[in-house]
Amino acid sequence: MRRLKLNALIEEQDIFELVEPTTALSDVVLNKKTQQTLENLMRQVDKEVIGRLVDWGIKDKKSGIDARIIFYGAAGTGKTMTAYSLAKSLKRQVLAFDCSKILSMYVGESEKNVRKIFDTFYDLCEKTKSEPILLLNEADQFLSSRSSGISSSADQMHNQMQNIFLEQIEKFKGMLIATTNLLENIDKAFSRRFNYKIEFKKPDQTQRLELWGKMLPKEAPYEEGFDAKELATYALTGGQIHLIIKNTAYKVAVRETPIFSVKDFIDEISREKDASFDNEKSMGFLNK
Ligand SMILES: Nc1ncnc2c1ncn2[C@@H]1O[C@H](COP(=O)(O)OP(=O)(O)OP(=O)(O)O)[C@@H](O)[C@H]1O
Ligand SMILES: [Mg+2]
Structure with a gap:
């Protein structure tokens, strides 16, 4: 009421x-x-x-x-x-x-x-x-x-x-x-x-792994042996991970065989990095 x-x-x-x-x-x-x-x-x-x-x-x-x-x-x-x-x-x-x-x-x-x-x-x-x-x-x-x-x-x-x-x-x-x-x-x-x-604070590697774990779509098909560990090495904030997952999903969804690979995400991470005019942000991406 x-x-x-x-x-x-x-x-x-x-x-x-x-x-x-x-x-x-x-x-x-x-x-x-x-x-x-x-x-x-x-x-x-x-x-x-x-x-x-x-x-x-x-x-x-x-x-x-x-x-x-x-x-x-x-x-x-x-x-x-x-x-x-x-x-x-x-x-x-x-x-x-x-x-x-x-x-x-x-x-x-x-x-x-x-x-x-x-x-x-x-x-x-x-x-x-x-x-x-x-x-x-x-x-x-x-x-x-x-x-x-x-x-x-x-x-x-x-x-x-x-x-x-x-x-x-x-x-x-x-x-x-x-x-x-x-x-x-x-x-x-x-x-x-x-x-x-x-x-x-910005998340450390352990927290980033947790973020990837929580945010990656549960019901999606992943390549064999897919492991988010490598993704967690990139110094991203939760907000950036959120965005990258979304962009990657859009990219993968239009494929004939829509399967997520680690490389798909890494490609998107570097694209984000290149597109970013924000200095601090792009440095963050390089800080592995
Ligand atoms: N610590 C976190 N735990 C879980 N998800 C997070 C976290 N940080 C960011 N996210 C994800 O990123 C999105 C954006 O985060 P949010 O808007 O809360 O950031 P913010 O600190 O308010 O940023 P801004 O300063 O730009 O307003 C959230 O909706 C969530 O999906
Ligand atoms: Mg806010």
């Missing part, structure tokens, strides 16, 4: 995308440390734990689960996927906002736009009496270091927008996840206001 309502209301606005998560945390391949932090987080937002804190008078009865979380790390390391998976574990829907949209909005209005994101979010929660997770995807421009000293008017405007964002974060009630590629340049003021900052 509640879900239907949010699904219907979502049509009336163009800020958020409503996501019904389908992947579970067990689908995500992460290093030990990231995994442990996530497990910790899950425990803290556990209803039973919250109940105890309320009983002990430590936590306000009315307020639900509060958590402000940053997922940071390189592109394609699974930040967005993990946010969805976390939501699934908590049986929550996700209202996702693509932060790059803010830039395309009229600059002078961006402070207003930031307020609008949060107001719309609260409005949707109130009307549907549900507690979706607020996901701010690619929040780099919100979280980046604010410039100080003499600056251009564009900089000042940007600072103002960030200040509004900071204010909104400060009083935010509920669960918010911001994802970013920034590593070092997260503004300290923001950093302090998020209670979890979780790093997503």
Whole structure:
């Protein structure tokens, strides 16, 4: 009933995308440390734990689960996927906002736009009496270091927008996840206001083998002796592996005898590498 309502209301606005998560945390391949932090987080937002804190008078009865979380790390390391998976574990829907949209909005209005994101979010929660997770995807421009000293008017405007964002974060009630590629340049003021900052690292060879294992189509025909071990030697992120598998599948599917070989994937890996203008990315491919 509640879900239907949010699904219907979502049509009336163009800020958020409503996501019904389908992947579970067990689908995500992460290093030990990231995994442990996530497990910790899950425990803290556990209803039973919250109940105890309320009983002990430590936590306000009315307020639900509060958590402000940053997922940071390189592109394609699974930040967005993990946010969805976390939501699934908590049986929550996700209202996702693509932060790059803010830039395309009229600059002078961006402070207003930031307020609008949060107001719309609260409005949707109130009307549907549900507690979706607020996901701010690619929040780099919100979280980046604010410039100080003499600056251009564009900089000042940007600072103002960030200040509004900071204010909104400060009083935010509920669960918010911001994802970013920034590593070092997260503004300290923001950093302090998020209670979890979780790093997503590029997968090592063992994790890559696991990624290939999870992502290779199960119902497909493979050449005799097919082994993903060699594929795992290529320094790719989960996002890149995902893309390569998809491209290879398209290539193989049109063949008369559609059988996957290791070489098919390696060809696709080098094609990707050649097509990539991103220096760091192509170096990643060569780092065997
Ligand atoms: N750690 C991972 N475990 C399992 N699958 C992954 C992982 N990382 C990436 N993938 C695969 O790659 C796809 C893209 O990952 P995702 O969008 O979550 O990356 P991201 O870190 O949010 O990247 P970006 O910074 O570009 O937004 C996922 O849908 C998934 O199929
Ligand atoms: Mg993402």
